[in-house]
Amino acid sequence: MGEQAFAKVVESDAVIIDSDEAETIRRIVTRLEGPAAELSGRQIDWDVVLLNDSTPNAFALPNGNIAVHTGILPATGLDAGLAAVIGHEMAHVIARHPEERMTQAELARVGQLTASIFVGSSPESQSLIYALLGLGSEFGVLRPFSRVHESEADRIGLILMARACFDPRAAPKVWERMARISKGLPEILSTHPGHGTRFAELTRLLPDAIGERDSAGCEPLPSSAGS
Numbered sequence: 001m002g003e004q005a006f007a008k009v010v011e012s013d014a015v016i017i018d019s020d021e022a023e024t025i026r027r028i029v030t031r032l033e034g035p036a037a038e039l040s041g042r043q044i045d046w047d048v049v050l051l052n053d054s055t056p057n058a059f060a061l062p063n064g065n066i067a068v069h070t071g072i073l074p075a076t077g078l079d080a081g082l083a084a085v086i087g088h089e090m091a092h093v094i095a096r097h098p099e100e101r102m103t104q105a106e107l108a109r110v111g112q113l114t115a116s117i118f119v120g121s122s123p124e125s126q127s128l129i130y131a132l133l134g135l136g137s138e139f140g141v142l143r144p145f146s147r148v149h150e151s152e153a154d155r156i157g158l159i160l161m162a163r164a165c166f167d168p169r170a171a172p173k174v175w176e177r178m179a180r181i182s183k184g185l186p187e188i189l190s191t192h193p194g195h196g197t198r199f200a201e202l203t204r205l206l207p208d209a210i211g212e213r214d215s216a217g218c219e220p221l222p223s224s225a226g227s
């Protein structure tokens, strides 16, 4: 079901295939794949697409399909910050969060919806569908992941990016910028819980992440953090 829905998204005009950003995303995923396989102990078929959508969002399906909206790029930049967001989404999949949040009733409902899914793909219906699919929507209007899942994804994502030799210091900065961007959004989106808390937690985890990075044999970090 999830795969079918994702295929519909991928076929839609919103997918950007040929751009520097899309190319960068594919490169980042390639770097994160090894650490992800190590950490999850299973083979996940990662497929990450860039969607032309101004909402600052990203989401993950249980099977390893991940989508990144162009609207999140101002908060991430195109290097370590973007790796932080992609690593975070991969972490949701590794930790099996998308499956956990779906009830039997929702599974049934999704089954009914899949046929007509993106027929009238207004942003509202897409959000509804994402939510019903349990697509780990970072700014899910209806049902964002729980704080516990978010913290876990932040922690695992940080390890992934560190082991892939990205600068983990970029991760808390993403959420700092996200907080600023969210201020301009409708209230329902900006009430998503605690960017400040995430910033603090990620900052606290940095020494461990830098240790992971050193153990992976990466080049030493520059003295000041990049984006």
Ligand SMILES: [Zn+2]
Pocket (backbone or CB within 6 Å): 088, 092, 136, 137, 138, 145, 150, 153
């Ligand atoms: Zn998340």
